[in-house]
Each structure stands twice: as structure tokens, then as C-alpha cells.
Amino acid sequence: MSDTLTFSLVSPERELFSGQVDQVDLPGTEGNLGILPDHAPLMAAIRTGAITVYADGKEEQFFVQGGFADVTPAGLTVLAERATPMADVNRDDLQSEIDRARANLETLEDEGALAAQQNIDGLEALFNMV
Amino acid sequence: MASLKELKNRISSVKNTQKITRAMQMVAAAKLRKAQEAAESARPYAERIRGVISNLASSMGEGGDAPKLLVGNGKQDTVLLVVATADRGLCGGFNTNIVRKAREEIVALERAGKTVKLYLIGKKGYDQLNRLYHDHIVKYISLKEERTLHAGIARNIGEDVTSMFEAGEFDVAKLVFANFKNVMEQDPVAQTIIPANASIEVTEDETSGLDLNGAIYTYEPDEAGILRVLLPRSINTQIFSALLENQAGEMGSKMAAMDNATRNAGEMIDNLTMTFNRTRQAKITSELIEIISGAEAL
Known part of the structure; x- marks a missing residue:
């Protein structure tokens, strides 16, 4: 082992x-x-x-x-x-990423929207960690 | 015979040109090193993803639930050629060679009675193909604005191509680009990216050697789910590595072309200097003769 x-x-x-x-x-x-x-x-x-x-x-x-x-x-x-x-991740980048993903979310539906929502959730969790 | 003044002007203008070509050669050499490094560091990802897909594909088999991206949609009538060329010229025969390869493909496919559509990346390829196959072009993008090649560019292109496939706009997609061998040699190739199993069959033998000690792969979520996400990604990766190969090829080709140009300029300067000196001496000699014969006449 x-x-x-x-x-x-x-x-x-x-x-x-x-x-x-x-x-x-x-x-x-x-x-x-x-x-x-x-x-x-x-x-x-x-x-x-x-x-x-x-x-x-x-x-x-x-x-x-x-x-x-x-x-x-x-x-x-x-x-x-x-x-x-x-170490290279900062809040500003994440925030703009979240905003972009949110705007994108509205154009999606079904499976795509689900994946996008997951993405946003992950980004937000990270945002709170940084 | 040109006057001394004219010769002098020509020599200095050729010298200026030589300076420019030499600078371009050095810039290309520096960029080539960077491009090669980029291509090098992108390789592990491409290799791993290919291994994973062939693993999955062999375990999925040819079942009815296999994704269309993997096994194709059963037709081969419409072929999309994704032709990647450089955005800038002055790099020898680099772009022309890729375009020639694309034209050979188009001619062969049309002879076989297939419909050909063109998806062009890079301005130079567009310029050349637009003249001959204007009606075939469905999309053209230039990467001139992009300062560095990153995976995002390839992802956008890949998603575009995949959605066109899903909309039924074509049945088979081929990627035409130049494989970077070395500075002197760039090999234009046409590689099938959709359906994906066409490019996987080659690698199947290598990966079947993967030893799991008899254990069985667990998939999370299920195999089909993973394959569905993985396949578009593999297409993106193939496009990305094609772009990287192209970039290295363009720089290598440019370096060789500019090296040639610098050498030619040097030769031209030598010849012109020779003519310049001869003319100058001829002039001095004739002036001397004039003076001497003038003195003798006195």
C-alpha cells in the first residue's frame, strides 16, 4: 500500500x-x-x-x-x-464573473439553466471564502 | 547606368528593408519559443482527455444510447470544414499550404457528391477561399484582436460548431490546420472531429493497456452523463491544440521566411555596393583622363 x-x-x-x-x-x-x-x-x-x-x-x-x-x-x-x-483569485473578478453568469442565466432553460445555477452557487460560495 | 546618387539611395533603402526583416525574424523567433511552450503545456490535457474518452467509448460500445457526437448521426452528406489559418501574412507558404489542403479536401468531397460548408478561422485563409468558394462559407472569424491564444477562444468555436451539429447543419466536421513539425516543416492535415469515434479508434490500443487491477470504474454521475459533457470538451480541446500548432507553425514559417529575406537583402546590398564602387571608379578614371588630356593639350 x-x-x-x-x-x-x-x-x-x-x-x-x-x-x-x-x-x-x-x-x-x-x-x-x-x-x-x-x-x-x-x-x-x-x-x-x-x-x-x-x-x-x-x-x-x-x-x-x-x-x-x-x-x-x-x-x-x-x-x-x-x-x-x-492566491490569484480576487473578489472583483469573482463578482464580475457572477454578474455575467446571472445575466447569462436568463437566456438559458432546462438543463443549461441548472448547470448555470450550479456554477453561480459555486462562485458565490467561493466569493464568501476569499 | 544608374547615377551614384540613385545607387546610394537604393542601397540605403535595401538596408532599411533588411533591418525590418531582421527584426521580424527575431520577433518571430521569440514568439515561436513561446508558442512551442504553450503547445507543449497544453499537451497533457489533450492526451488525458483523449484517453478518458476512448476508455468510455469502448465501454459504451455502439449501443443505441451512444451520443451522436460520438458515433455520428448516420449520414455523411454534408461536411463542415473548419479551416484554421493565420491572420497575418509574411510567413512564407504557411497559409497557402493550409488553403491548398482545404481545396484538395473540397474538390475530393464534391466529387464524391457531398455538400461542403466552410467555417474559417483566420483572415488569410478567408481572403484566399472567399475568392473561390464564397458560397460555401457559413462563418468566418478572425483572431486578430486576441493578444494571446487561450482556451476560451477554442471553447467558443467548439460550442459554435457543436450547436451547428445539433441543429443538423452538417453531418461530419473536419478540422484543417498545419501540424508543427519543425521550423522548416509544417504539415497541413485534415482531422475529423465529429463524429468523435473517427479520431479515437487510432488511440484505442494504447489506452486498453490501462491497468485497473481488475477493478471496475465508478462513474459519477453515469457514463452517458459524463460522456455528454466530455465530448464537446474534447472537440474544444482539439480545436485549441490545432490553434496552438498553427501558431507555432506560423511563427516558425515566418522566422524561416524572414531569415531568407534578410539573406537576400544582404546579397542585394553586396551587389549594389559592387556596382556603386565600379561606377565611382569609372567616373574617377574618366575625370582623370579628362584632366590629363587637358593638361597635355596646353
């Missing part, structure tokens, strides 16, 4: 994180997930929110928007549509 998890976080533009970690907390569409070493193979969709990485007794947070977590025996890979280190 390995006591660390190989974790990598990639966005379309670049690889944000790659290395050995103790635990990763993910915002799944169906609820939050905590991934520990030797997790069973899993493929989960991710909603807007924060990923927390625990390594060497330290925590590191990333803001992600949409994507997938792929757990295999080789480790955990998160394919995020958008990802930024939490």
Missing part, C-alpha cells in the same frame, strides 16, 4: 500541479469527494468550486470551474476546464 497519491491538475492551457500528495478534496457534481491513496477507480464530474490539496502537512487550494476527476491505480488526474491557484 502506497501512502501517497500521485496527483496532477491540468487545465487546457497548462499543468498546474503535479506531485505526491496525502489527500485531495474535490467538489463533485453530486457532492464533495475526498480522495485518499489507493482509491477505487472513479470518474467524476466536477462543479465550480475549490480543490484542496494536502501534502506534507500543508494545504494548497485551487479554484476550478467544470471538468473531471479521473482516479486510476496510477493516481488522480483532474482535467479542469478552468483552473487558477487560489
Whole structure:
């Protein structure tokens, strides 16, 4: 049994994180997930929110928007549509993002609206955290 | 024979041109490095997403509930060619090669009795294709205003293409762009992006080697739900990597073209300087002869 998890976080533009970690907390569409070493193979969709990485007794947070977590025996890979280190996220950007998403919400219906609402909820939760 | 003054002017004008081409070459070289880095760092995502899709696709099979984006809508009558070119010229045969590839595709498809629609990215491709296939163009976008390529651009294009597919405007989509091999070589290719299984079959062997130790994948939400979100994303990713490849190719091609231009200008300057010196000496000699013969006549 390995006591660390190989974790990598990639966005379309670049690889944000790659290395050995103790635990990763993910915002799944169906609820939050905590991934520990030797997790069973899993493929989960991710909603807007924060990923927390625990390594060497330290925590590191990333803001992600949409994507997938792929757990295999080789480790955990998160394919995020958008990802930024939490340190680079500020309230102003989030606020304008929320406003934009709200305006967009009115043009959508059914499934699209549901996804957009989820996105807004995640953004607002983050906004309160920052 | 041109006068000395004229020659001097020409030499200085060629020198100025050489300065410009040399500067452009250096700018292209710097941009090329950046573009290559961008293409490099985008690769892990593209590879992972391809692996995940082929994994899912092989477990889904050809069942009736497979999404249309994956298996196609059963027809192949209308083909959408997404042609990505650069927005700027002065990069050798880069744009022309992509356009030529697109034209070959159009001719082949039309000969097979299919309807061709064109979705153009980049001004140079538009300029060239607009002349020949004006009626085929359904959309044209220029990325000139964008300072850097980011995934958002590709996402917009991808969503656009996907919604056109869902509206039944075409059956098959192909992406035409240039694969960056090295500075001298950019390979124009046509890659099928819709239906998605056309591009996956190739990679299936590699990923079947993925060892799960006999464990079974858990999907959250279900497989179909994930696939439905993942497929458009994979199309976006393919468009994004095509744009990145193109950017690197454009810069590489520009660098080579400008290097050539700088060298040609150097050659021209040498020749002109030679002519200039010869003319100057001929003039001095004839002046001397005039003076000497004038003195002798006294």
C-alpha cells in the first residue's frame, strides 16, 4: 500500500500541479469527494468550486470551474476546464464573473439553466471564502 | 547606368528593408519559443482527455444510447470544414499550404457528391477561399484582436460548431490546420472531429493497456452523463491544440521566411555596393583622363 497519491491538475492551457500528495478534496457534481491513496477507480464530474490539496502537512487550494476527476491505480488526474491557484483569485473578478453568469442565466432553460445555477452557487460560495 | 546618387539611395533603402526583416525574424523567433511552450503545456490535457474518452467509448460500445457526437448521426452528406489559418501574412507558404489542403479536401468531397460548408478561422485563409468558394462559407472569424491564444477562444468555436451539429447543419466536421513539425516543416492535415469515434479508434490500443487491477470504474454521475459533457470538451480541446500548432507553425514559417529575406537583402546590398564602387571608379578614371588630356593639350 502506497501512502501517497500521485496527483496532477491540468487545465487546457497548462499543468498546474503535479506531485505526491496525502489527500485531495474535490467538489463533485453530486457532492464533495475526498480522495485518499489507493482509491477505487472513479470518474467524476466536477462543479465550480475549490480543490484542496494536502501534502506534507500543508494545504494548497485551487479554484476550478467544470471538468473531471479521473482516479486510476496510477493516481488522480483532474482535467479542469478552468483552473487558477487560489492566491490569484480576487473578489472583483469573482463578482464580475457572477454578474455575467446571472445575466447569462436568463437566456438559458432546462438543463443549461441548472448547470448555470450550479456554477453561480459555486462562485458565490467561493466569493464568501476569499 | 544608374547615377551614384540613385545607387546610394537604393542601397540605403535595401538596408532599411533588411533591418525590418531582421527584426521580424527575431520577433518571430521569440514568439515561436513561446508558442512551442504553450503547445507543449497544453499537451497533457489533450492526451488525458483523449484517453478518458476512448476508455468510455469502448465501454459504451455502439449501443443505441451512444451520443451522436460520438458515433455520428448516420449520414455523411454534408461536411463542415473548419479551416484554421493565420491572420497575418509574411510567413512564407504557411497559409497557402493550409488553403491548398482545404481545396484538395473540397474538390475530393464534391466529387464524391457531398455538400461542403466552410467555417474559417483566420483572415488569410478567408481572403484566399472567399475568392473561390464564397458560397460555401457559413462563418468566418478572425483572431486578430486576441493578444494571446487561450482556451476560451477554442471553447467558443467548439460550442459554435457543436450547436451547428445539433441543429443538423452538417453531418461530419473536419478540422484543417498545419501540424508543427519543425521550423522548416509544417504539415497541413485534415482531422475529423465529429463524429468523435473517427479520431479515437487510432488511440484505442494504447489506452486498453490501462491497468485497473481488475477493478471496475465508478462513474459519477453515469457514463452517458459524463460522456455528454466530455465530448464537446474534447472537440474544444482539439480545436485549441490545432490553434496552438498553427501558431507555432506560423511563427516558425515566418522566422524561416524572414531569415531568407534578410539573406537576400544582404546579397542585394553586396551587389549594389559592387556596382556603386565600379561606377565611382569609372567616373574617377574618366575625370582623370579628362584632366590629363587637358593638361597635355596646353
